[in-house]
Amino acid sequence: MSLIYTNALFTSILGSAGANPWALQRHKEELNKMRVLGSSAKLHKFIVLENVAYKFSSPCILDLKMGTQQHGDDASSEKRDRQMAKAEKSTTKTLGIRACGMQVYKCSSGRFMCRNKYYGMKLCEDGFREELATFIHNGHQFRTELIEPFIYKLRKLYKVIEKQNSFRFYTSSLLLMYEGDVEKNFDDATGTSCSSVKEQETCRRKQDNNKGLNSSSLSKVGNNSNNHRSCKVDVKMIDFAHTTYGGFSGDRMHSGPDTGYLFGLKNLIRILVEIQEEYQKSSDLAGQEKFIKSDKILHN
Numbered sequence: 001m002s003l004i005y006t007n008a009l010f011t012s013i014l015g016s017a018g019a020n021p022w023a024l025q026r027h028k029e030e031l032n033k034m035r036v037l038g039s040s041a042k043l044h045k046f047i048v049l050e051n052v053a054y055k056f057s058s059p060c061i062l063d064l065k066m067g068t069q070q071h072g073d074d075a076s077s078e079k080r081d082r083q084m085a086k087a088e089k090s091t092t093k094t095l096g097i098r099a100c101g102m103q104v105y106k107c108s109s110g111r112f113m114c115r116n117k118y119y120g121m122k123l124c125e126d127g128f129r130e131e132l133a134t135f136i137h138n139g140h141q142f143r144t145e146l147i148e149p150f151i152y153k154l155r156k157l158y159k160v161i162e163k164q165n166s167f168r169f170y171t172s173s174l175l176l177m178y179e180g181d182v183e184k185n186f187d188d189a190t191g192t193s194c195s196s197v198k199e200q201e202t203c204r205r206k207q208d209n210n211k212g213l214n215s216s217s218l219s220k221v222g223n224n225s226n227n228h229r230s231c232k233v234d235v236k237m238i239d240f241a242h243t244t245y246g247g248f249s250g251d252r253m254h255s256g257p258d259t260g261y262l263f264g265l266k267n268l269i270r271i272l273v274e275i276q277e278e279y280q281k282s283s284d285l286a287g288q289e290k291f292i293k294s295d296k297i298l299h300n
Contacts, residue, residue, distance in 0.1 A: 022114055023103075052236045058112075058180035062135045063101035063173055064268070065120075068092060068260035072170045072242030073252045090121050091128045096264030099123060099131050100173060105180025108139030129271055138180065146178050147276045149231040151269055157235060158265045162257045166246030169261050173239045174268075179232040 037044050053059040070092055071083040092098045099120030103112045115131070123131060136143045161167075244251040 022116065052175065052234070052238070053177055055234075056177060056179050056232070057184045058105040060104045060135065060178050060180040061102065062099065062132070062176040064176065064264075065092065065098040065100045066096065066172060066174050066261050066264045067169060067258065068096045068263060069168075070098075070171055073168075073244060074242070086121070091123055091125060094125055095128060095267040096260055096262075097128070097268055099128060102131065102135060104135055104138070106139035107180075107182065129275070132271055133275055135176070136178075138182070142279060143178075144276065144279050146231055146233055147272055149233045150176060150178075150235065151272050151276075153233070153235040154265060154269050154272075157237075158262065158269070161261055161265065164245075164257055166254045166256075168244050168254050168258050169237070169240070170242040170244070171239065172237060172243055172261075174264075175234075175236040175238060177234045177236070184232070 034046075053061060068087065070087050071080045075083065087093050090098050099115065100117040101120070102115040105111075106113050113134075120128075120131070133142070136146050161169075244254075246253050246255075
């Protein structure tokens with residue numbers, strides 16, 4: 001792809017209301033660097049990175065720095081002290097996780113809400129919890145149908161990491177991603193929509209009213225235990241510059257799995273479960289209050 005075409009492409013995207021302004025700024029800066037290098041006759045090597053969010057139309061992404069140690073074994077004493085001080089003041093120490101960036105597509109505005117690493121550094125445990133809840137809210141509603149598939153994938157990852165003897169994933173990140181456009185939020189493998197059960201029932205009722213279908217089909221939606229498998233979500237481990245394992249390039253030997261990384265995963269799963277339970281509890285209470293009010297009206 002030529003620099004001229006690529007620049008024109010990003011200039012076009014820049015006018016889009018839904019574009020992530022920080023990402024666009026970074027792309028333009030890198031293109032300008034390439035343009036300067038391209039003016040010489042020398043050949044230059046570039047690292048080609050995979051776009052792990054390519055399958056999403058409006059990707060909602062939460063970048064989490066994982067583990068309790070945020071420096072590699074090869075770090076200088078100055079850098080080690082600096083990174084340890086950062087860890088001490090953030091959720092890296094208390095949770096084994098730190099928010100490093102986030103973008104969430106808000107259906108209410110048609111724009112992305114973005115957070116940077118400096119915002120994540122200031123969060124305490126309660127703040128991180130709120131940030132995680134914000135990540136699955138699209139401006140109109142709390143996307144509770146996304147929690148279960150995230151938990152499912154994170155638990156699978158936990159089982160894999162705990163079997164990796166001597167591996168240390170220092171300074172690596174974990175990306176939580178999902179489709180922000182609710183019209184396209186389904187897994188191509190199943191073709192099943194990832195809207196909530198409540199939304200599916202509402203749509204089904206409208207169809208029943210219009211087409212005269214019987215209401216027995218509603219129960220099939222609520223009983224579909226595989227709904228969470230069809231949601232268009234993904235979990236990706238990235239940034240392995242300081243990852244090491246026993247015998248790699250003379251690095252320090254470690255035994256057992258990366259307990260710091262597992263600590264972060266365990267807390268991430270726990271907080272997601274707590275958010276899910278709290279939402280279900282509040283929904284149940286709201287439903288009970290509605291039932292009590294309707295019962296009073298009937299008896300009056």
